[in-house]
Amino acid sequence: xxxxxxxxxxxxxxxxxxxxxxxxxxxxxxxxxxxxxxxxxxxxxxxxxxxxxxxxxxxxxxxxxxxxxxxxxxxxxxxxxxxxxxxxxxxxxxxxxxxxxxxxxxxxxxxxxxxxxxxxxxxxxxxxxxxxxxxxxxxxxxxxxxxxxxxxxxxxxxxxxxxxxxxxxxxxxxxxxxxxxxxxxxxxxxxxxxxxxxxxxxxxxx
Amino acid sequence: xxxxxxxxxxxxxxxxxxxxxxxxxxxxxxxxxxxxxxxxxxxxxxxxxxxxxxxxxxxxxxxxxxxxxxxxxxxxxxxxxxxxxxxxxxxxxxxxxxxxxxxxxxxxxxxxxxxxxxxxxxxxxxxxxxxxxxxxxxxxxxxxxxxxxxxxxxxxxxxxxxxxxxxxxxxxxxxxxxxxxxxxxxxxxxxxxxxxxxxxxxxxxx
Numbered sequence: 586x587x588x589x590x591x592x593x594x595x596x597x598x599x600x601x602x603x604x605x606x607x608x609x610x611x612x613x614x615x616x617x618x619x620x621x622x623x624x625x626x627x628x629x630x631x632x633x634x635x636x637x638x639x640x641x642x643x644x645x646x647x648x649x650x651x652x653x654x655x656x657x658x659x660x661x662x663x664x665x666x667x668x669x670x671x672x673x674x675x676x677x678x679x680x681x682x683x684x685x686x687x688x689x690x691x692x693x694x695x696x697x698x699x700x701x702x703x704x705x706x707x708x709x710x711x712x713x714x715x716x717x718x719x720x721x722x723x724x725x726x727x728x729x730x731x732x733x734x735x736x737x738x739x740x741x742x743x744x745x746x747x748x749x750x751x752x753x754x755x756x757x758x759x760x761x762x763x764x765x766x767x768x769x770x771x772x773x774x775x776x777x778x779x780x781x782x783x784x785x786x787x788x789x790x791x
Numbered sequence: 792x793x794x795x796x797x798x799x800x801x802x803x804x805x806x807x808x809x810x811x812x813x814x815x816x817x818x819x820x821x822x823x824x825x826x827x828x829x830x831x832x833x834x835x836x837x838x839x840x841x842x843x844x845x846x847x848x849x850x851x852x853x854x855x856x857x858x859x860x861x862x863x864x865x866x867x868x869x870x871x872x873x874x875x876x877x878x879x880x881x882x883x884x885x886x887x888x889x890x891x892x893x894x895x896x897x898x899x900x901x902x903x904x905x906x907x908x909x910x911x912x913x914x915x916x917x918x919x920x921x922x923x924x925x926x927x928x929x930x931x932x933x934x935x936x937x938x939x940x941x942x943x944x945x946x947x948x949x950x951x952x953x954x955x956x957x958x959x960x961x962x963x964x965x966x967x968x969x970x971x972x973x974x975x976x977x978x979x980x981x982x983x984x985x986x987x988x989x990x991x992x993x994x995x996x997x
Contacts, residue, residue, distance in 0.1 A: 587887050589862065589880075590855045596842040599835045610811070616881055617810050618795050618843060619855065626843035629805040630836045637824055649796045649825065656795065663803040674795075675822055682794050750823035 586612070593619075619742065644734075645716065647692040647709050648677050657690060664688045665720075666727040670713065670746065672696055672734055688730070691716070696733060696742040705745060713746075716752050729761040761786075792818070799825075810943055843853045851922065853898040853915050854883050857901060863887075863896060872925075875920065876952065878902055886938065897922065900945040902944040912978070919952070923959050935981060937965040 586608060588594040593615055601611035618626050642648070643655035650656070657663060657677075667688030671677055677690050678729050693708045717726045729750055733739040747757045763781035773781075792814060794800035799821055807817035824832050846853045848854070850860035856862070863869060863883075869870040876880030877883055883896050898916045923932045937954055969987035970979050979987075 587884070589887075590846065591882065592838075592842050592846050592857065593855060596838045599838040602831070602835070603820050605816070612881075612884070613811075614809050615954075618839065619846060619880075621843070623843050625808070626839055629808070630840040632802045632805040633824065633832055633839070634836040635797050636821060637827070637829050640796065640825060649799060650797060651796050673827075675818075677795065678793070678818070681795075692811060693931075695844050784988050 590772070645721070646690045647694060647712070648690055649674055662687070665724045667671075667721065667730065668716070668726055668728075669730045671731055671732045673740070676732060691729075693733075693742070696736070696738040697745060698738045708742070710746060710749070714749060714768065715754055717750070726755055728756045728758060735762055744745065796951055804928070829917070845877045851927070852896045853900060853918070856897055866973070868893070871928065871930045873936065874919070874932055874934075875936045875938055877938045878945070882938060894934075897935075899939075902939060902942070902948040904944045914948070916952060916955070920955060920959065923961055932961055934964060937963065937967075941968055 587596075587788055588597065593612075597611040599607060600606060601608050603611075606614075618629070641650050641653060643650040643658055644653050645658040646655060648655050648657065650653045664687050668691050669680060669686060669688055669710060670691050671680070672693055672695060674692055678691075679691060680686050683722075691709065691713050693710070693713075695703050695708055697703060697705055697708065711738075717729075720726060729746075731743050731746070734741050743759065750757050761784065762777065763784070764770065764777060770778065794803065795884065799818075802821045802824075803814060803817040806812060806820055807814050809817075812820075824835070846866060847856050847859060848855075849856040849864055850859050851864040852861060854861050854863065870893050874897050874898060875886060875892060875894055876897050877886070878899055878901060880898055883898060886892050886896075897919050899915050899916070899919075901909050903909060903911055903912055903914065919935075923935075926932060935952075937949050937952070949965065956963050968983065970983060970988070972974065974986065
C-alpha cells in the first residue's frame with residue numbers, strides 16, 4: 586500500500602500491530618482520527634500511554650489496580666474466606682461480570698507449561714500459599730475455587746496446586762464444566778458431554 | 792461492565808470511540824497493550840498524537856501531505872494535464888493503489904448536500920477552478936476525471952462542477968460505473984446493470 590504521508594504510514598503500522606487489526610482497518614482508523622478534533626486524538630493517545638506507564642498490580646491478588654492493593658482485596662463487602670484462582674486478568678473481569686461471586690481472587694499469571702519453560706516458580710503460587718498461611722486480617726481462607734483452563738497445562742497446574750493446598754487444610758473446588766446454558770446436547774463435543782455426566786449433580790444428596 | 796482500574800476504564804472508553812470497535816474489543820486491546828513492553832505503547836501513543844498534530848494538507852490538491860505540497864503534486868513523473876476529482880482522501884489512496892492512474896488529484900472535501908448545509912462554497916471547488924485557470928507550471932489542464940460517489944449529492948456536485956469546467960474549456964469525463972470484475976450479472980442490482988448497458992463501450996467506433 587502506498588501512503589501519501591509518512592505520518593499516516595507510521596500510524597497505520599503502529600495501529601496494525603494490535604491483535605485483530607489489519608492494515609486496511611488501521612488505515613480506516615487513522616483517517617477517522619484525522620477527521621476528529623485534536624482533543625479526541627490527544628485523550629486517546631494519553632489514555633493509552635497512561636494505561637501502560639501508570640498501571641499497578643495488586644500486591645495481594647496480582648490483579649490490575651490503581652493502587653498497591655486492588656479494590657476487591659480491600660473491599661469490606663467481599664467474603665474473605667473464599668479465593669478464586671484464575672490464570673489471567675481478563676478471567677477476573679469475566680467472573681466479576683457474572684455478579685455471582687463475592688469472594689476474593691488470585692491471578693496466577695499463567696499455567697505450568699514445561700514446553701514453554703513455565704514452571705511453578707514463574708507463577709504466583711508461592712504468594713497464594715503465603716496468603717493462606719498468613720491471612721492479612723486474621724480471617725482464615727476456607728476454600729479455593731480453581732477456575733483454570735481445561736487444557737493439559739491447566740489440569741497439571743490444578744493438580745499441583747490442589748496437592749499444596751490440601752497440605753494447608755484448605756478445601757479445594759473447581760468450577761463446573763458442562764454443557765453451556767442454552768446449548769444443545771447433540772452438538773456438544775464428547776469430552777464436555779462426558780465430563781458433564783461424570784460430574785453430574787446429585788440433587789437427592791443435598 | 793466493571794473495571795478493576797480507572798486507567799483501564801479510561802483506555803477502554805477512548806478506544807471504543809473508534810469506529811467499529813465496541814467495549815469488548817476495546818477491553819481486549821487494552822489488556823493486550825498491558826502485556827506489551829512500554830516502548831510498544833509509547834510508539835503507538837506518539838504516532839497517534841503526531842498523526843493529528845503534525846499532519847499537513849497539500850495546498851494544491853488538499854490531499855494529506857508531510858509538506859506544504861504533496862508528493863503527487865510535486866512529482867515530475869505525473870501527467871499534469873489530467874486531474875482526478877475525488878470526494879475524500881481515502882479515495883486518492885484507493886485510486887493510487889490501482890497503479891492505473893498517473894495524473895494529479897483534487898480532493899473536494901465532501902459533496903454538495905443542502906440537507907447537511909454543505910454548499911459549493913464549503914468545498915474546494917474554487918481552488919480547482921483557479922488551478923485550471925492559472926496552472927502553476929504553465930502546463931494546461933486538459934481533462935478532469937470525476938470520481939465522485941453515485942449518490943444524489945454526488946451527481947449534483949458532478950453536474951455543478953461539469954458546468955463550471957465546460958466554461959473553462961476543459962474536457963470532463965467520469966469513471967465507468969458497471970458490473971465489478973468477477974461479478975455475476977444475475978446478482979447485480981438493476982441500477983448498476985441498467986447503467987452498464989446505457990454506458991456500454993462500443994468497440995467498433997474506436
